[in-house]
Amino acid sequence: MTVDLAGISVFLAVAEMRSFRAAADRLGVTRPAVSQAIRRLEDRLGVALLQRTTRSVSLTEAGEQLFTRLAPAMGEVGLALDAVADRDTAPSGLLRLAVSSIAERFLSGPLLVGFADTYPAVQIDVTVTDEEFDIVAEGYDAGVRLGEVIDQDMIAVPVSGEQRQIAVAAPAYIERFGTPSHPSDLARHRCIGWRPAPRTAPYRWEFGEGEREYDVAVNPEITTNDMWLMIRTACAGGGITFGMEETFEPYVSSGQLVSLLEEYCPPFPGFFLYFPNRRNLAPKLRALVDHVKLWR
Secondary structure, three states: OOOOHHHHHHHHHHHHHOOHHHHHHHHOOOHHHHHHHHHHHHHHHOOOOEEEOOOOEEEOHHHHHHHHHHHHHHHHHHHHHHHHHOOOOOOOEEEEEEEOOOOHHHHOOHHHHHHHHHOOOEEEEEEEOOOOOOOOOOOOOEEEEEHHHOOOOEEEEEOOOOEOEEEEEOHHHHHHHOOOOOHHHHHHOOEEEEOOOOOOOOOOEEEEEOOEEEEEOOOOOEEEOOHHHHHHHHHOOOOEEEEEHHHHHHHHHOOOOEEEOHHHOOOEOOEEEEEEOOOOOOHHHHHHHHHHHHHO
8 A cells, every 4th residue: 555644644633633723734734635635544544534523523443543553653754854854963952851760771870971972062951750740841851761651642762671570678588577479478578668759659569470460559668769768678678679670680689689479570661762743853852862772
C-alpha cells in the first residue's frame, strides 16, 4: 500500500487537537482540506478513523490503534528532518531536565559528563524528582522516567535496557528473621518502604508469577523518600526493602545485601528520555537525544 504521508500528518493533527478547525489552523490549511484528507485516508484504509458530530471529534478503536503506533514513528521522522535542517546550528543555552531518582544509568555521572564535554555551550539543569507533573507546564525541556508512566503523546527515546525491581535484605536480617519464600510472606517481615513525596502512600511492591502480575501492599516499619536512607537502613539489618536492581547491584556484589524472591521479579521496559512532539526541536535537546542514542 502506498503511504499517504500528507493524510497521515492531517490525521495526527486532528487526533491530537480533537478538532478539525484547530488542526487546520496548525497545518495552515482550510477546514475542508482537512476533511477531504481524512476522508481519502479512511477510504484508502477502508475503515473509519474518526467519529464526528457537530460538537466533538473522537477516535474510533481503529483510529486509537493507528494514532498510538504512528505518533512515535512520526516523531522520529520529525527529529531526523530537524537534524538535517539545523545541522549547522551549534547547541547552546539552558537545558532543563526532570529526572526520576531511580534512573541510575542517566544519573550515574558519565552520561551527563560526556554530554557536557561535547557541548560546552549548553548549561544543564537537572531536577531529581519522582513527582508526576506536566514537564511542559513547568518549563522543562525533557524528562527521564520509566516508560510505563510516560504519556503516549510524548516522544520517548530509550535511556536503558530492560529493568527489574528486586527485594533485598542484609545477611544479618536474614539470619535473624529468615528468608521469605513467596511475596505473600512479606506481610510477616519488617519492611523498608519508599514514597515519592510527603502525603503520598508508600509504593506497592510489584511481582510476577507466570503470566500473572500483582502487587503486594507491605506495611513498612520505616518509610522514606530517600533511596540512600533505604539502602543504609537495609545494610544495617533494618529490614527488607524493594527497588531497582541497578541501584542495589553494588551492595549485592559486595555482600552487604542479598537478593530475595528472584523468581518473582520479571523484567520490564526501562527508562526513557521523553519530551513533547514539537515541530521544531531545539538544537540543545536534539543534541541530548543523539548523545543518549550513542551512549546506549
